[in-house]
Amino acid sequence: MTKYIYMDNAATTPVKKEVFDEMLPFFSEQYGNPSSVYSLANASKMAVEKARERVAIAIGADKKEIFFTAGGSESDNWAIKGIAYSQKKKGNHIITTKIEHHGILHTCQYLEKQGFEVTYLDVDEDGIVDLEQLRASIKDTTILISIMFANNEIGTIQPIKEIGKIAKENDVLFHTDAVQAMGHVKIDVNDLNIDLLSMSAHKIYGPKGVGALYIRRGVKIDPLISGGAQERNKRAGTENVPGIVGLGKAVEIAYENMEDSNKKLINLRDSLIKKIEDNIDYIRLNGHRTERLPGNVNFSFEFIEGESLLLSLDMVGIAASSGSACTSGSLDPSHVLLSIGLPHEIAHGSLRLSLGDFNTEDEIDYVVDKLVTIVDRLRQMSPLYDRIKGEN
Amino acid sequence: MTKYIYMDNAATTPVKKEVFDEMLPFFSEQYGNPSSVYSLANASKMAVEKARERVAIAIGADKKEIFFTAGGSESDNWAIKGIAYSQKKKGNHIITTKIEHHGILHTCQYLEKQGFEVTYLDVDEDGIVDLEQLRASIKDTTILISIMFANNEIGTIQPIKEIGKIAKENDVLFHTDAVQAMGHVKIDVNDLNIDLLSMSAHKIYGPKGVGALYIRRGVKIDPLISGGAQERNKRAGTENVPGIVGLGKAVEIAYENMEDSNKKLINLRDSLIKKIEDNIDYIRLNGHRTERLPGNVNFSFEFIEGESLLLSLDMVGIAASSGSACTSGSLDPSHVLLSIGLPHEIAHGSLRLSLGDFNTEDEIDYVVDKLVTIVDRLRQMSPLYDRIKGEN
Amino acid sequence: MMYSDKVMDHFTNPRNVGEIIDADGIGEVGNAKCGDIMRMYLKIEDGIIEDVKFKTFGCGSAIASSSMATELIKGKTIDEAMRLTNKAVADALDGLPPVKMHCSVLAEQAIKSALLDYSKKHNIHIEGLEDINFDDDHHHDIEE
Ligand SMILES: Cc1ncc(COP(=O)(O)O)c(C=O)c1O
Ligand SMILES: Cc1ncc(COP(=O)(O)O)c(C=O)c1O
Ligand code: FES
Numbered sequence: 001m002t003k004y005i006y007m008d009n010a011a012t013t014p015v016k017k018e019v020f021d022e023m024l025p026f027f028s029e030q031y032g033n034p035s036s037v038y039s040l041a042n043a044s045k046m047a048v049e050k051a052r053e054r055v056a057i058a059i060g061a062d063k064k065e066i067f068f069t070a071g072g073s074e075s076d077n078w079a080i081k082g083i084a085y086s087q088k089k090k091g092n093h094i095i096t097t098k099i100e101h102h103g104i105l106h107t108c109q110y111l112e113k114q115g116f117e118v119t120y121l122d123v124d125e126d127g128i129v130d131l132e133q134l135r136a137s138i139k140d141t142t143i144l145i146s147i148m149f150a151n152n153e154i155g156t157i158q159p160i161k162e163i164g165k166i167a168k169e170n171d172v173l174f175h176t177d178a179v180q181a182m183g184h185v186k187i188d189v190n191d192l193n194i195d196l197l198s199m200s201a202h203k204i205y206g207p208k209g210v211g212a213l214y215i216r217r218g219v220k221i222d223p224l225i226s227g228g229a230q231e232r233n234k235r236a237g238t239e240n241v242p243g244i245v246g247l248g249k250a251v252e253i254a255y256e257n258m259e260d261s262n263k264k265l266i267n268l269r270d271s272l273i274k275k276i277e278d279n280i281d282y283i284r285l286n287g288h289r290t291e292r293l294p295g296n297v298n299f300s301f302e303f304i305e306g307e308s309l310l311l312s313l314d315m316v317g318i319a320a321s322s323g324s325a326c327t328s329g330s331l332d333p334s335h336v337l338l339s340i341g342l343p344h345e346i347a348h349g350s351l352r353l354s355l356g357d358f359n360t361e362d363e364i365d366y367v368v369d370k371l372v373t374i375v376d377r378l379r380q381m382s383p384l385y386d387r388i389k390g391e392n
Numbered sequence: 393m394t395k396y397i398y399m400d401n402a403a404t405t406p407v408k409k410e411v412f413d414e415m416l417p418f419f420s421e422q423y424g425n426p427s428s429v430y431s432l433a434n435a436s437k438m439a440v441e442k443a444r445e446r447v448a449i450a451i452g453a454d455k456k457e458i459f460f461t462a463g464g465s466e467s468d469n470w471a472i473k474g475i476a477y478s479q480k481k482k483g484n485h486i487i488t489t490k491i492e493h494h495g496i497l498h499t500c501q502y503l504e505k506q507g508f509e510v511t512y513l514d515v516d517e518d519g520i521v522d523l524e525q526l527r528a529s530i531k532d533t534t535i536l537i538s539i540m541f542a543n544n545e546i547g548t549i550q551p552i553k554e555i556g557k558i559a560k561e562n563d564v565l566f567h568t569d570a571v572q573a574m575g576h577v578k579i580d581v582n583d584l585n586i587d588l589l590s591m592s593a594h595k596i597y598g599p600k601g602v603g604a605l606y607i608r609r610g611v612k613i614d615p616l617i618s619g620g621a622q623e624r625n626k627r628a629g630t631e632n633v634p635g636i637v638g639l640g641k642a643v644e645i646a647y648e649n650m651e652d653s654n655k656k657l658i659n660l661r662d663s664l665i666k667k668i669e670d671n672i673d674y675i676r677l678n679g680h681r682t683e684r685l686p687g688n689v690n691f692s693f694e695f696i697e698g699e700s701l702l703l704s705l706d707m708v709g710i711a712a713s714s715g716s717a718c719t720s721g722s723l724d725p726s727h728v729l730l731s732i733g734l735p736h737e738i739a740h741g742s743l744r745l746s747l748g749d750f751n752t753e754d755e756i757d758y759v760v761d762k763l764v765t766i767v768d769r770l771r772q773m774s775p776l777y778d779r780i781k782g783e784n
Numbered sequence: 785m786m787y788s789d790k791v792m793d794h795f796t797n798p799r800n801v802g803e804i805i806d807a808d809g810i811g812e813v814g815n816a817k818c819g820d821i822m823r824m825y826l827k828i829e830d831g832i833i834e835d836v837k838f839k840t841f842g843c844g845s846a847i848a849s850s851s852m853a854t855e856l857i858k859g860k861t862i863d864e865a866m867r868l869t870n871k872a873v874a875d876a877l878d879g880l881p882p883v884k885m886h887c888s889v890l891a892e893q894a895i896k897s898a899l900l901d902y903s904k905k906h907n908i909h910i911e912g913l914e915d916i917n918f919d920d921d922h923h924h925d926i927e928e
């Protein structure tokens with residue numbers, strides 16, 4: 001295999017050199033525990049605070065509202081469980097959507113077993129949440145609305161400003177999982193009325209295993225991880241200093257380069273979409289055509305199954321995904337694709353190509369070329385395709 | 393300052409070169425998400441499984457019983473809350489000790505607010521838990537015993553085998569926080585009847601922000617972080633691949649070198665203890681004299697206060713600690729020192745010098761030399777010391 | 785999910801893909817809703833499986849299992865084909881991941897279903913086919 005084309009940037013990204021360079025000193029030289037009082041610890045302490053500031057600036061928050069975690073899943077769990085347990089005297093009702101990441105969905109399902117009530121909002125065929133249904137779902141016992149900023153599978157971006165407004169009007173806290181949106185969408189937590197926001201470093205060229213939760217000042221939340229006094233007593237554990245430094249730098253780069261990077265990604269994305277649509281039939285673009293993440297392309301190819309598509313692509317040096325990576329061990333079709341109304345058999349044949357800063361137009365052409373051949377080969381093997389051909 | 397002497401290895405340690413070298417490729421080259429199906433992900437997947445095996449071997453467990461976390465605090469929280477919530481139909485009583493790390497204590501206190509009942513066992517003046525009290529505390533509703541393997545402040549090692557036996561006889565699950573014991577004590581989870589065990593990489597020359605929880609096969613536990621299917625569906629979140637690789641290597645090195653390293657550390661430790669005792673009066677060695685961690689030295693110096701001692705040491709290039717790093721922001725005297733019976737004023741004047749693989753006998757001499765001068769200087773300033781001298 | 789080289793070989797170069805126009809028996813199992821359908825065509829002469837072809841909509845291991853299963857029964861007697869177990873298919877592929885074992889079950893069932901069709905069409909009794917229920921909802925075995 002001469003080259004390897006990585007088009008799974010929504011699953012994870014490589015750590016950028018500039019990011020890694022900033023992390024490097026904190027492994028073996030500046031290894032002081034930020035909570036310690038001696039001078040060796042100063043560098044780590046300052047590095048953590050600098051990262052906090054960088055993250056805060058990117059989303060229009062205050063430094064004191066940023067809390068570092070071990071990633072998007074921890075942030076999601078903390079936001080949902082932390083608010084649920086701390087506000088349970090006020091109410092036990094949570095509103096979310098059917099297309100959330102499992103970090104939210106499984107946490108909500110867990111809370112249902114603990115006596116909480118959860119409303120899972122529908123989305124339309126483009127994956128956009130129904131604002132009327134949201135309004136109608138709010139009741140006296142509603143303590144939290146959690147709606148993702150942008151979907152990891154189909155890339156659809158939600159009308160977050162309207163949702164924030166509805167939450168505020170009804171005096172309900174609003175959490176958004178912005179793991180996929182970070183670095184691609186301008187976010188001002190005040191302008192958007194966001195009370196809690198999850199992010200993860202490894203989706204934006206930072207390291208795996210570190211993320212953050214923005215918690216608006218004054219919001220009462222139980223800790224998920226109790227113990228030492230780190231993170232203003234809200235999240236215990238010796239700080240992952242190199243990781244936090246990496247998150248800070250990755251966020252800074254992402255927001256500095258956002259315009260250029262988005263422009264490039266949107267060009268590539270639309271070119272990839274067009275070329276696939278021009279060359280392959282019996283397909284469907286999943287997600288909203290314009291309200292979508294700059295790097296997200298998601299198609300269903302009828303009559304074929306996603307895993308065989310992925311394996312075939314891998315064999316010609318293309319890394320892609322069907323559904324979300326963390327469930328690719330599972331054989332159920334994506335809950336997101338079912339929620340936008342795809343029948344099971346079509347949901348099974350879906351492919352996500354997620355573009356990143358390192359992809360090129362040449363790669364797009366190579367991928368389309370291979371995809372045409374592979375889809376054709378798999379369809380020739382498919383008993384479902386036969387039938388269609390027979391009918392025509 | 394010509395040299396810097398680091399004697400706070402119980403707070404954290406630098407990442408060893410061999411450890412870092414194994415981590416390095418997983419930041420920017422082998423960055424595949426282990427859950428993905430394409431070949432780029434194989435290296436990460438295999439690296440995570442190799443680390444799991446290394447950790448399992450070190451404690452006599454099976455690979456499938458090791459679950460990676462973001463550190464000791466997460467492991468502790470998961471063990472306690474996960475067992476509490478999953479077994480709450482069986483009972484609501486938890487037994488722990490007064491000298492646990494805050495990762496355990498604060499979690500237990502949190503659970504008390506949620507309706508659980510917690511017994512905090514006393515320890516004797518050496519910090520050893522009272523086995524009779526343990527036996528007497530077990531009741532029908534007891535679902536978990538959580539007792540730390542070795543204490544982070546005073547270094548005392550508990551009679552874990554006896555505790556495991558008592559837990560087993562009474563059919564109660566047994567968790568141990570082995571964050572400080574790892575790498576210094578031979579651990580066989582089966583021999584010791586341990587059902588859950590917490591560890592953290594950065595205490596044994598691995599990276600910060602990664603740890604593991606051993607969970608005996610068959611033990612039912614709720615997740616702390618729900619979401620994707622990682623870690624056999626028990627702990628969600630994209631795996632911190634470099635961190636996990638670092639933990640695996642650090643554990644392997646620690647257990648391969650344990651005998652040599654312990655021998656060296658015990659020599660240094662006993663030499664440091666002897667030299668301090670020979671040269672400074674009005675002091676007290678905290679913790680058990682022999683049943684103690686190879687690298688732990690903890691003294692109370694009467695008439696002086698810990699922070700001024702630390703600052704003075706820092707000014708001559710010595711990094712040490714009073715109490716545990718993660719609470720050094722707090723001004724309360726250590727709960728551990730109070731539990732072994734120290735009066736408040738003496739608890740305040742305590743110093744932990746924790747030795748590691750990079751310390752030398754020369755450093756010991758330098759530290760004792762400086763310590764004599766500093767303690768003397770601070771005592772000269774102390775109104776309490778005056779009084780004593782007056783009495784003599 | 786890591787597949788053996790054998791699985792990858794049969795996935796990439798599946799043997800006996802296609803259809804047999806004048807097949808003596810055709811069997812189809814699986815369910816598109818679940819993401820897998822397997823169809824087998826048999827050409828049988830004097831109790832010997834002279835030719836076999838398949839079409840599969842499914843994952844890599846479903847395609848590899850179909851391919852391997854056709855190889856294992858080609859030229860064999862009906863009895864031998866009846867004795868082919870899913871485990872034999874998986875073993876011949878140097879193993880399948882636990883969550884994918886059911887794909888080999890589909891292969892076994894597709895053959896039996898084609899043999900059933902043959903036995904009905906040709907009014908031939910085949911020992912062991914009476915009590916097979918192809919509607920078995922073949923669960924994905926979740927690894928524990
Ligand atoms: C005994 C003990 N338990 C738990 C922890 C917490 O580990 P971490 O800082 O990795 O969360 C520590 C150290 O901080 C410790 O010494
Ligand atoms: C939308 C969304 N939320 C949460 C997560 C979880 O983040 P992490 O893997 O860092 O825990 C992901 C990615 O895996 C995601 O795409
Ligand atoms: S699975 Fe394909 S299983 Fe029913």
Ligand code: FES
Pocket residue numbers: 331818819820842843844845846884887
């Ligand atoms: S055919 Fe259902 S997973 Fe292989």
